[in-house]
Amino acid sequence: MTTLTPEDVRREPALQLAAGAGGGWLVIAGQELRDIWLSARGPAIVIGTSLLLSLLTYLAASNEELNIIDQRDTVNLLAQITMALAVGVSLLFTADCVSGERERETLESLLVTPVPRGQVALGKYLAAVSMWPVLLIVAIPYIWVLREGEGVFADAMLGALVVGTLLVIGFVSLGLLVSIFSGSNRLSLAVAFFIFVLLLAPTQLPLGGWFGDLITQTNPMTAGSTFLHRAIVKEHGWGEDLDLLIAPAVWAIAMTGVAFIAAGRLRLQGSFGR
Amino acid sequence: MAQASLAVDGISKAFGETRAVRGLSLDAAPGEVIGLLGPNGAGKTTAIRILTTIYAPDSGSFAVDGIPYTRPSAIRQRIGVLPESAGYPLHQSGEEFVQYFARLFGQSRKSARETAKTLLAEVGLAERAASPISMYSRGMRQRLGVARALVNRPRVLFLDEPTLGLDPAGQRQILALISEAATERGATVILSTHFLDEVEEVCSRVIILNRGEVIAEGPVADIKRRAAPRTARVRVPEENHESALSALKRAPGVGDAQAVNGGRGLISATLDGSDTNAPIRALLEAGIPILFFELEGGKLSDAFLALTGEAGA
Ligand SMILES: Nc1ncnc2c1ncn2[C@@H]1O[C@H](COP(=O)(O)OP(=O)(O)OP(=O)(O)O)[C@@H](O)[C@H]1O
Numbered sequence: 001m002t003t004l005t006p007e008d009v010r011r012e013p014a015l016q017l018a019a020g021a022g023g024g025w026l027v028i029a030g031q032e033l034r035d036i037w038l039s040a041r042g043p044a045i046v047i048g049t050s051l052l053l054s055l056l057t058y059l060a061a062s063n064e065e066l067n068i069i070d071q072r073d074t075v076n077l078l079a080q081i082t083m084a085l086a087v088g089v090s091l092l093f094t095a096d097c098v099s100g101e102r103e104r105e106t107l108e109s110l111l112v113t114p115v116p117r118g119q120v121a122l123g124k125y126l127a128a129v130s131m132w133p134v135l136l137i138v139a140i141p142y143i144w145v146l147r148e149g150e151g152v153f154a155d156a157m158l159g160a161l162v163v164g165t166l167l168v169i170g171f172v173s174l175g176l177l178v179s180i181f182s183g184s185n186r187l188s189l190a191v192a193f194f195i196f197v198l199l200l201a202p203t204q205l206p207l208g209g210w211f212g213d214l215i216t217q218t219n220p221m222t223a224g225s226t227f228l229h230r231a232i233v234k235e236h237g238w239g240e241d242l243d244l245l246i247a248p249a250v251w252a253i254a255m256t257g258v259a260f261i262a263a264g265r266l267r268l269q270g271s272f273g274r
Numbered sequence: 275m276a277q278a279s280l281a282v283d284g285i286s287k288a289f290g291e292t293r294a295v296r297g298l299s300l301d302a303a304p305g306e307v308i309g310l311l312g313p314n315g316a317g318k319t320t321a322i323r324i325l326t327t328i329y330a331p332d333s334g335s336f337a338v339d340g341i342p343y344t345r346p347s348a349i350r351q352r353i354g355v356l357p358e359s360a361g362y363p364l365h366q367s368g369e370e371f372v373q374y375f376a377r378l379f380g381q382s383r384k385s386a387r388e389t390a391k392t393l394l395a396e397v398g399l400a401e402r403a404a405s406p407i408s409m410y411s412r413g414m415r416q417r418l419g420v421a422r423a424l425v426n427r428p429r430v431l432f433l434d435e436p437t438l439g440l441d442p443a444g445q446r447q448i449l450a451l452i453s454e455a456a457t458e459r460g461a462t463v464i465l466s467t468h469f470l471d472e473v474e475e476v477c478s479r480v481i482i483l484n485r486g487e488v489i490a491e492g493p494v495a496d497i498k499r500r501a502a503p504r505t506a507r508v509r510v511p512e513e514n515h516e517s518a519l520s521a522l523k524r525a526p527g528v529g530d531a532q533a534v535n536g537g538r539g540l541i542s543a544t545l546d547g548s549d550t551n552a553p554i555r556a557l558l559e560a561g562i563p564i565l566f567f568e569l570e571g572g573k574l575s576d577a578f579l580a581l582t583g584e585a586g587a
């Protein structure tokens with residue numbers, strides 16, 4: 001073991017302060033990305049998604065001869081499913097990210113490093129978000145194969161990119177928020193997933209009347225989904241349904257803000273469910 | 275004495291009705307190893323969590339290496355912590371794990387790699403550095419935890435029951451690492467433990483906590499001296515039993531003398547003063563041969579039990 005020289009004592013803390021305060025989120029994001037993508041988790045989700053999309057594409061292609069489903073409907077379906085999967089999966093990643101460390105008893109060691117709480121959250125948040133662009137890329141060949149007519153591919157990809165990004169950001173923040181306050185991982189996953197299903201369900205219901213419109217407009221999932229549907233199937237131009245992007249955008253901004261304010265208050269023990 | 279690397283002034287912390295730590299004060303110099311003793315629930319972990327910036331104190335203040343507790347992130351730069359229940363990412367290798375923490379303390383990739391290599395060698399894990407932590411034994415994990423706690427060359431090292439659940443060999447290794455950190459790195463070590471022999475071996479000072487309060491504090495030798503009234507056990511030939519009893523009872527410096535378990539020849543004598551030779555002198559003067567003599571009390575464990583009373587029950 002080497003003895004500390006007076007020089008070391010003078011030099012080390014300054015060096016560490018300079019680097020440690022700034023780049024912690026990058027180091028954490030790098031580690032979390034490796035954990036997702038170099039383990040079984042990330043690749044399994046990608047393979048599962050492409051199997052599902054393959055099956056749907058196959059069904060749609062064989063149906064096409066019977067002319068039952070419009071091609072544009074199929075493209076819409078694929079885009080919606082990819083989006084919902086990405087939201088659900090990345091939400092579960094962040095719902096695990098703090099409460100999971102609490103449960104595995106690795107959180108205390110992390111909290112005594114000089115990395116600020118907000119940066120810890122940011123690193124984990126970015127890693128979880130990485131699922132979305134990957135799944136979107138996975139969907140490209142399927143949507144390409146199924147496209148028919150002018151501009152469907154571009155409408156679908158651009159629409160999904162905008163809506164999906166807003167939704168993923170909002171839900172990843174929701175997962176983070178729940179995880180920060182949850183004493184148990186099971187509780188965190190359950191609460192986050194319940195809210196996701198609650199907001200997702202109306203997209204599958206026939207909503208009508210003023211109440212249905214209200215839900216469609218204010219629920220970020222239904223608003224985003226309707227926007228995508230109109231862009232792909234109804235061939236609406238971008239300007240026509242901008243109001244439907246309000247809810248997803250507000251959702252993304254508000255949830256991110258709340259989650260990162262909460263991250264500053266990250267504690268060793270959760271506030272509920274211990 | 276050099277500047278205190280840890281200066282604690284009356285910190286307290288309550289959880290609802292439970293006053294986990296009440297008015298703990300302490301000063302520690304570089305290179306000192308301080309034992310934190312106390313029965314379950316005494317407040318050792320809570321005290322360590324306050325000093326490691328995990329909990330904010332309800333009252334009181336402290337400074338690490340001159341940095342006030344109001345600047346927690348600067349304090350975190352200067353401390354190393356092995357928490358009471360430290361989990362490990364089981365899929366990572368020991369090397370990756372230490373490197374990761376070195377990076378979190380701001381080291382470059384290259385320097386983190388060197389830090390990990392050096393520290394793993396120091397804790398005797400060089401050969402297993404590349405194995406996943408899931409394949410480490412409990413002792414290896416604790417040593418890995420110590421290596422991790424040292425990544426930033428801490429001025430103060432907090433170890434919360436680091437030898438819990440280790441076999442004697444594992445315990446030895448951890449104690450050696452603690453001594454090394456103090457003597458060679460000049461770190462102050464705060465060691466919370468239930469093992470008194472550990473304290474006797476590596477600690478220069480002890481603090482005994484009970485129900486959140488400091489009930490004794492000082493050098494190990496001082497604490498030992500405060501042990502409950504000491505007694506001596508003597509064995510004399512059976513035929514001398516009665517005369518030995520009366521000689522002891524008469525002797526100055528001896529309080530009372532009684533047969534142990536009603537047996538003949540084995541006598542327990544309480545000491546009145548500090549003269550531990552009083553019973554021996556009395557017996558020799560009476561011409562009674564001594565077959566066996568042993569002092570009881572004066573051990574840290576006796577002092578500990580006497581001080582904490584039935585708190586453990
Ligand atoms: N997060 C918490 N919430 C509520 N009470 C707590 C919390 N942490 C500790 N306590 C209480 O504070 C007291 C001190 O606990 P602490 O864990 O500090 O003791 P300890 O000396 O470390 O005990 P042990 O030897 O069992 O580790 C106990 O009564 C405990 O129940």
Ligand SMILES: [Mg+2]
Pocket residue numbers: 318319320358434
């Ligand atoms: Mg404890």
